[in-house]
Amino acid sequence: MRQISLFIALFLFWLALSGYYKAFLLAAGVGSAIFAVYFAHRMTADDEEGHPTQLFLGTLTYYPWLVWEIVKSCWAVTKLIVDPRLPISPTLTRVTATQKTTVGLATYANxxxxxxxxxxxxxxGNVLTVHALVRDGAIDLEGGGMDQRVTQFEEVR
Amino acid sequence: MTLIVDVASFVLILAGSFFIVAGGLGLMRMPDVFTRMHAASVIETLGAGLLFIGFMLQAGFTLISAKLLFLLALIFFTGPVVTHALAQAALQAGIRPYLAEDRSDRPDGPPKGSSGPRRPGEEG
Amino acid sequence: MFAAATIALLVALSLAVVRALKGPTVFDRVLAGNTIGTLAILLLATVGFLTGRPEWLDVGITYGLLNLIGTLAILKFFRHGDLAYDVEEDTP
Structure with a gap:
C-alpha cells in the first residue's frame, strides 16, 4: 500500500521533470520508479516515518494554518528588521512536545x-530548546498552541 | 482577465522582492548568529514563496508551474533542516547567544537533562 | 517586473556576500553561504523568466539539492573535524 503510493509519487515526479511523453521515456520512468521503491524498501525508508501516507488527511488542514502562521510572523520579523531602533529581545526557552510519534515531533520542531x-x-527526548527573536514569541510557544495543533494533525486518520 | 492575473502576479513579485531585501538587510543588521538566522528564514519562507507564486501566475497551468512548486517545496523542506543544524552546531560549539532573557532555566519549565521517553533512532 | 525582482535579489545577494566576508564566526559564514545558495536558486528562476528560458528551473532544483548537502557537510566537518564521523561509534 505504502509502496504503491510511493511509486505513484515518484512516477509523477519523473513526468513533471521530464516533460516528454514518448513510450520509451515513460517505460524508463516506470523502471526508475520501481527501482527507487525497491531501494527505499531495502533501506526501510518506506515505513510510516519515511513516507507518512497516514498524515495525508491532516496536511489538508494543517498546512494552510502553518502558511498563515508563517505569513504573520514573517511580517512581524520584517517590521523588527526595518525598525531603526531594532527592538529585538532574543530569548532562549525550553518547551515540552506532546507528540507520540517521531514524525509528529519532527513536524513540530520543523x-x-x-x-x-x-x-x-x-x-x-521530547524537550525542545527554542531560540526566539522576541520575548513574546517564546511566551506564545510556551503556551503550547502550536504543540496542540501538531498533536491534532498527527492523530487525524 | 489576463490583466487581473498580471497585476496580481506583479504585486506578488514586488512583495516577494521587498521581503528578500528585508531579509538581506536583517542579515547585516542583526547582532549575532542566532538572530541572523531569523532574518535568513524570512528570505527562505515568504520571500521565495511570494516570488514563486507570482511566477506561477505568470506561467499559468503548465509544467513550469509544477517545477516551480517542486522547487518551492524543496526550499520549504530543506530550509528548516539547515537552520536547525546550524543552530545546534553553533550551540554545541559553545557560542553564547546574545540574550535579553534566558527562560530555559525557569522553574515552571520542563526539567533539564533527558526527560520523558527517549524515542528510538534519535540523536542525543 | 522581473528586472525589479532581479535587482532586489542582487541587492540581497551582495548583503549576504558582505556578511560572509565579515564573519565574525564560522557559523555566520556558513549561514551567509546557505543564504547565497537560496538566493542563487531564486536568481536562476528569475533570470530564466526574464530571458524567456524557464528551463533554468532544472538547474535550480539541482542547485537546491547541492546547497543542502554542501551546508550539512561543512557543518559536520566543523563539528567533528571529519566527514566520515559516525555518531554510533561513540554511543556504547
Whole structure:
C-alpha cells in the first residue's frame, strides 16, 4: 500500500521533470520508479516515518494554518528588521512536545524553525530548546498552541 | 482577465522582492548568529514563496508551474533542516547567544537533562 | 517586473556576500553561504523568466539539492573535524 503510493509519487515526479511523453521515456520512468521503491524498501525508508501516507488527511488542514502562521510572523520579523531602533529581545526557552510519534515531533520542531522568529536549537527526548527573536514569541510557544495543533494533525486518520 | 492575473502576479513579485531585501538587510543588521538566522528564514519562507507564486501566475497551468512548486517545496523542506543544524552546531560549539532573557532555566519549565521517553533512532 | 525582482535579489545577494566576508564566526559564514545558495536558486528562476528560458528551473532544483548537502557537510566537518564521523561509534 505504502509502496504503491510511493511509486505513484515518484512516477509523477519523473513526468513533471521530464516533460516528454514518448513510450520509451515513460517505460524508463516506470523502471526508475520501481527501482527507487525497491531501494527505499531495502533501506526501510518506506515505513510510516519515511513516507507518512497516514498524515495525508491532516496536511489538508494543517498546512494552510502553518502558511498563515508563517505569513504573520514573517511580517512581524520584517517590521523588527526595518525598525531603526531594532527592538529585538532574543530569548532562549525550553518547551515540552506532546507528540507520540517521531514524525509528529519532527513536524513540530520543523514548524517552529520554519516560522521566522523562532528556531529549534536542540532536541533532547521530547524537550525542545527554542531560540526566539522576541520575548513574546517564546511566551506564545510556551503556551503550547502550536504543540496542540501538531498533536491534532498527527492523530487525524 | 489576463490583466487581473498580471497585476496580481506583479504585486506578488514586488512583495516577494521587498521581503528578500528585508531579509538581506536583517542579515547585516542583526547582532549575532542566532538572530541572523531569523532574518535568513524570512528570505527562505515568504520571500521565495511570494516570488514563486507570482511566477506561477505568470506561467499559468503548465509544467513550469509544477517545477516551480517542486522547487518551492524543496526550499520549504530543506530550509528548516539547515537552520536547525546550524543552530545546534553553533550551540554545541559553545557560542553564547546574545540574550535579553534566558527562560530555559525557569522553574515552571520542563526539567533539564533527558526527560520523558527517549524515542528510538534519535540523536542525543 | 522581473528586472525589479532581479535587482532586489542582487541587492540581497551582495548583503549576504558582505556578511560572509565579515564573519565574525564560522557559523555566520556558513549561514551567509546557505543564504547565497537560496538566493542563487531564486536568481536562476528569475533570470530564466526574464530571458524567456524557464528551463533554468532544472538547474535550480539541482542547485537546491547541492546547497543542502554542501551546508550539512561543512557543518559536520566543523563539528567533528571529519566527514566520515559516525555518531554510533561513540554511543556504547
Amino acid at each position: 514548524s517552529i524553525t520554519l516560522t521566522p522568529g523562532t528556531i529549534t536549537a536542540a532536541v533532547d
